[in-house]
Amino acid sequence: MTLAELLSACDELRATALQEVAGAGSIDAWTDLRTALVGRKGGRVTHLMAALPGLPAEERRSAGAAINALKQAVEAALDAREAELRAAAGGGPALDLTMPGRTAWRGSRHPVTLVIDEITEIFRELGFTVALGPEAETEWYNFGALNFPADHPAMDMHDTLYLGPGTVLRTHTSPVQVRTMQRWNPPIRVLAPGNVYRRDFFDATHAPAFAQIEGLAIDEGISFADLKATLTHFAKRFYGATTRTRFGPSFFPFTEPSAQMDVEIDLGDGRGLRWVEIMGTGLVHPAVIEAAGLDSQRYSGWAFGMGPARIAMSRYGIPDIRLLYDSDVRFLEQFA
Amino acid sequence: MLYSHDWLRTLVPHDRSASELAALIGRHVATIDDIRALRADLAPIVIARVIEAGRHPNSDHLWVTKVDDGSGALLDVVCGAPNVVAGTLYPFARVGTVMPTGNKGGILIERRKIRGEWSNGMLCSAKELGLGEDHDGIMPLELDVPTGTPLLAALPIGDTCLEVDVLPNRPDLFSHLGMAREVAALTRTRMRPLAEAVASEVGGANAALPTVVRDRDAASAAGVQVRLEDRAGCPRYMAAIIRGVTVGPSPEWLVQRLAAVGARSISNVVDVTNYMLQGAGQPMHAFDLARLAQATLVIRSAKDGERLLTLDGGERTLGAGMTVIADAERAVAIAGVIGGRNSEVTEGTTDVVLEVAAFDARTTRRTRRALGIQTDAAHRFERGVDAAGTAAALAAAAQLLVAVAGGRVEGIVDVGEVPAPPASVPLGMPRLSRLLGDAVSAEEVAELLRGIGFSATRDGDRLVVEPPTWRRDILRDADLVEEVARLRGYDRLPDTLNASRPGAVPEHPYAAVTRRLQTALVAAGLQEVRPMPFVRGDDATHVRVANPLAEDEPHLRQFVAESLARRAEYNLTRMEGNVRLFEVGSVFRKSNDRLPVESMHAGVLLMGLRRPPHFTEPEPPAFDAWDARALAERIVPLAHAGTMQAVPGEGGADLWRIQVNGAEVARVFRVEIDRPVWAHEAFGIELWVGVMESADVAPPATHAATSTESIAQVAYPKYRPLPTQPAAEFDLALLLPPGMAAQRVEEVIRGAAGALLESIRVFDEYRGTGLPDGHRSVAWRLTFRDSTRTLRDKEVEGRRAKIVQTLEKELGIRPRGS
Incomplete structure (x- = not known):
């Protein structure tokens, strides 16, 4: 066979083969046809290959390419016809479509992280960035710079874990306020999420280590009205646009005036809407601004601190704080 | 504190209900923790009218009524x-009522027959309702209310207790x-002076x-001498000498007052001191004068090792730095904390010395802590008692004591110093308005402050x-x-949200x-955990907490990894073997500086099946070292930019050390x-993210001009043109002798393959x-490509031959099967 003869045989076979494939009326007929066309032994397409060695070497390449193209076209037609036949036969016996799909492991963020992320997102819209500070702190950053008088009973509020003389595991995220004000000039708008430590026994409602998130805004002319406006905006974004807030008196050594913000929310415990305290806040005490090396006459600001674990517990209905630490995979997967 | x-x-006559009062306090003073109606047990009792009353047919003292x-x-x-x-109207207990506190407390009212006549409920006497001792008959009510009205709604019965979370900066509360002072200011009502309230x-x-005998160091009155030696522990000490008292039970009103705030009545004399503690905030103590040696009281430092049996029954060993009240021979009380048994008022006491002092806050706190005692008195002294208020408190207490226990006040002494009043504080009106974000007039501020006892004088634009x-x-x-803000x-x-400058802190x-690590690890199917960082470690390697909660x-x-391993074990004990955990958090290393070195790490633990089982694959393979290595190589670049290399570890648990630009930043290991x-x-x-900056001491203020330093740079991917020419591939299966590392073989292959080698993959x-x-x-698969032309078979064959030749020459290895 010459090259020309071979090429015309290819064209001829392509035309008849495609016609035959289109005419295969059943899977059985299709199977027979497949063997007849592209079967390894005696297939009509395969058979053309046998002609290759008889050709001059320089023609073999283009002949081989032509046969290959033919083979691919025929196989594609066979596959398409098979799909049509199987579809017509109702998917065939292979797939029971009531069986479940194949899954992959689903990862999850910790519920406390979910709350921190949500809070952070809202404050980012208001120009806040995230600041971090060490958990092992000096007493100066944890107490002194925050206007805790030495040996004052206010420190009873913070039963502290000590690492050594003058060093503690921070009892709140507020040291980050001081570190931030020392390092950067106003305008300052930061959020400081992180772990804090208290010498509390570990039970259903207390843990010796837990997350806190701190907010700090320092600039010229910042007022209590700004505090109220920003935190009220936050509450409405976080709990819903109709959420009401109220502010009442409180005390922290590092804020003056100090306040607490209550929100009117439904905790899903069947008791309906009620006022719940969600954060401590206030104007940053001028002594704190001064301790960080800024001019308290020129700059003022506000700060707040809240507990994402408590919020996570009420939001997700988690009854026992220990679940947040146990790391039981059956608990964690509920937040995937 | 209970009120x-x-x-x-x-103290402040007003007609607000308890809940209205609580709302007012909560808005302006302190948080209300609870409101408790002390006679809430009367809630089921209603008011009923007797319509007819006739003699009982089978009794000469019973009535049958229609109610x-x-x-x-x-x-x-x-x-x-x-x-x-x-x-007439009477209190009525319907069938089903459980009787309130009283002489029928707890009894369930049922429908029953009394001498053959049905009775459906009970008309109540005062005694049956715990409202008095009158049991001569049922309690007629002269009221104009509809029948069925709850008794509590119609009559002001029973006190209400407010539990308030008093803030640490407000010991005066x-x-x-x-x-009462706050309530008077908030309601613009006059507060009665203490003595007037006690009289009422x-x-x-x-x-x-009698006239007060006052001296700086020592004073005597009515045969009793008081000497103040420890001035630091006790700035001011007052005492009243009262003779001829009769110790006995307190009158009912006093018992009720104390009961309302959770205190038990003990005797009239002791109850007066408790009344003044709760009423005026002034702790007091009563000594039995007859038991004080030489009728003397000395306020002095405790002697080291001095012992005292205190009122709570404890034998206390005192030490230097504590202050005691002593008679001529021995200690009789620990100043500001607790009294001694040796001078306690008992039933036989007739003469009393009533102590009203201002003990030092820090000394009291130190002493109380050293002895491990908590008392109401210490609680107040620690927070600060108004030393200028002792005289009024003593006068009121002495008069109250005489009123409830008889006797005469024969002398009053006052030793020590009346402390100077607090320094005046200027308040600039423009600054006040600026800080509040609201214009407040000087007149309004002055009025608010005067309401709670401040004086305020106008001086230009300040007070x-x-x-x-x-x-x-x-x-x-x-x-x-703060005072102005909370009182208003x-x-x-x-609360209008004003525009603000964006923060300048990166x-x-x-x-x-x-965030990048969390996102990548969650996407890889891992679960984030937030365990506590406490572990059982080794003092040689681990930072120790000085006062740990759990030894x-x-x-x-x-x-x-130390935390994650424990968490994995926790899951295994619950039969959960598929554990894929991660955490990004702080770790601590010992240091010669005061603070430990604190770093941020990411830790990952992989255990169990690589995929959830599916009917097509009932037993998926388990995670192995290769999964861990690949995940490590996935996350390391999220924290560290540069050239990454996995160096084999030292064997055993140590699998790989991952380096970036030659520095080790992560390890992969068996847990x-x-x-x-x-x-x-x-x-x-275990991936090291970085050291937490934690300057040990306050650095000098380093405020540069507002920084423009940007957020840590993300390494942006750089686009490479997509190939337009076909690739040529071949496989190379090589026989490697023991000890021959694949990486070494790859290096030789790369060297011999030339620039057209696009990729090499085991x-x-x-x-x-x-x-x-x-x-x-x-076996490796090698892919060659030239970006400008199709590679010829011969070229690729030539490459292969050269690679095989070089491998043989340099490493002595050959393709398998040759």
């Missing part, structure tokens, strides 16, 4: 009271007097008091404010800003890294955990039959 609503009303309890039908009720009158309680005029003696927390203008009410301040770089976990972790036989092996990754490893001992066959 009685009735008690507050004796309208507001429910619509008339009820037959049998009643034994002689004073039942048709047409630890008394009814202090809270006892229902009589106050006894006249000069003098705080009262009981407000030593007012030190600077910010403290006054925070709710009155505007995002902390580790915060950005943390079995006294250290801080060095690696996140050693307590593992049941059914569990799979656990693999870990795709198979085989050990076993057909291979020489210890040898393995490793």
Whole structure:
């Protein structure tokens, strides 16, 4: 066979083969046809290959390419016809479509992280960035710079874990306020999420280590009205646009005036809407601004601190704080 | 602190309900923790009218009545009271009522027959309701209310207790007097002076008091000498000498007052001291004068080792730095904390010395802590008692004591010093308005402050404010800003969201890294955990907590892996073997500096099946070292930019050390955990993110001009043109002798392959039959490509030959099967 003869045989076979494939009326007929066309032994397409060695070497390449193209076209037609036949036969016996799909492991963020992320997102819209500070702190950053008088009973509020003389595991995220004000000039708008430590026994409602998130805004002319406006905006974004807030008196050594913000929310415990305290806040005490090396006459600001674990517990209905630490995979997967 | 609503009303007469009062306090003073109606047990009792009353057919002292309890039908009720009158209202307990506190407390009222007549409920006497001792008959009510009205709604019965979370900066609120002062200011009502309020309680005029004998160091009156030696521990000490008292039970009103705030009545003399503690915030103590040697009281430092049996029954050993009250021979009380048994007032006491002192806050705190005692007195002294208020408190107490226990006040002494009043504080009006974000007039501010006992004088655009003696927390203008804000009410301040300048502080770089790691690891199917960093470590390697909560976990972790291993074990004990955990958190290393070195790490633990089982694959393979390595190589670049390399570890648990630009930043390892036989092996990754900056001491202020430093740079991918030419591939299966590392082979292949090698990838490893001992066959797929033209077969063949030749020459290895 010459090259020309071979090429015309290819064209001829392509035309008849495609016609035959289109005419295969059943899977059985299709199977027979497949063997007849592209079967390894005696297939009509395969058979053309046998002609290759008889050709001059320089023609073999283009002949081989032509046969290959033919083979691919025929196989594609066979596959398409098979799909049509199987579809017509109702998917065939292979797939029971009531069986479940194949899954992959689903990862999850910790519920406390979910709350921190949500809070952070809202404050980012208001120009806040995230600041971090060490958990092992000096007493100066944890107490002194925050206007805790030495040996004052206010420190009873913070039963502290000590690492050594003058060093503690921070009892709140507020040291980050001081570190931030020392390092950067106003305008300052930061959020400081992180772990804090208290010498509390570990039970259903207390843990010796837990997350806190701190907010700090320092600039010229910042007022209590700004505090109220920003935190009220936050509450409405976080709990819903109709959420009401109220502010009442409180005390922290590092804020003056100090306040607490209550929100009117439904905790899903069947008791309906009620006022719940969600954060401590206030104007940053001028002594704190001064301790960080800024001019308290020129700059003022506000700060707040809240507990994402408590919020996570009420939001997700988690009854026992220990679940947040146990790391039981059956608990964690509920937040995937 | 517990406050009685009735008690507050004796100090500030007003007609607000307890819940209205609580709302007012909560908005302006302190948080209300609870409101408890002390006679809430009366809630089921309703008011009913007797419509008819007739003699009981089978009794000469019982009545059969028809009662309208507001429910619509008339009820037959049998009643034994002689004073039942048709047409009158009485308290009524319906069938089903559990009787309140009283002489029938707890009894369930049922429908029953009394001498053959049905009775459907009970008309009640005062005694049956715990409202008095009158049991002569049922309690007629002269009221104009519909029947069925709850008794509590119609009559002001029973006190209400308010539980308030008093803030640590407000020791002046630890008394009814202090809270009454706030209530008076908030309601613009006059507060009665203490003596007047006490007189109204006892229902009589106050006894006249002798002149006070005052001296800096020592004073005597009525045969009793008081000497003040420890001036630091006790700035001021007053005492009243009262002779001829009769110790006995307290009158009912006093018992009720104390009961309302949760205190038990002990005796009239002791109850007076407790009344003044709760009422005026002034702790007091009564000594039995007859038991004081030489009728002397000395306030001095305790002797080291001195012992005292205290009122709570404890034998206390005192030490230097504590202050005691002593008689001529021995200690009789620990100053500000607790009295001694040796001078206690008992039933036989007739002569009393009443102590009203201002003990030093820090000394009291130190002493109380050293002795491990907590008392109401110490609680107040620690927070600060108004030393200028002792005289008024003593006068009121002495008069009250005489009123309830008899006797005469024969002398009063006052030693020590009246402390100077707090310094005046200027308050600039423009600054006040600026800080509040609201314009407040000087007149309004002055009026608010005067309401709670401050004086305020106008001086240009500022007020000069003098705080009262009981407000030593007012030190600077910010403290006054708070007073103004809370007294006006925070709710009155505007809350319009104004535009603000964006913050100039860049995002902390580790915060950005943390988010990237969390996202990647969650996407890889891992679960984030937030365990505590406490572990059982080794003092040689781990930072120890000085006062740990749990002695079995006294250290801080060095690696996140330590926490994750324990968490994996926790899951294994719950039969959960598929554990894929991660955490980004702090770890601690010992240091020669004061603070440990704190770093942020990411830790990963992989254990169990690589995929959830599916019917097409009932037993998926378990995670192995290769999964851990790949995940490590996935996350390391999220924290560290540069050239990454995985260096094999030292064997055993140590699998790989991952380096970036030659520096080790992560390790991949086998995790050693307590593992049941059914569990799979656990693999870990520990990634170092960076050291937490933690200057030990306050650095000097380093405020540069506002920084433009940007957020930690993300390494942006750089686009490479997509190939337009076909690739040529071939496979190379090589027989590797023992000890020959694949990486070494790859290096030689790369060297010999030339610039057209696009990629090289191991795709198979085989050990076993057909291979020489210890040898393995490793197969690579090599892809070549020229970006400008199609490669010719010959070129590729030539490459292959050269690679094979070089491998043989340099490493002595050959393709498998050749």
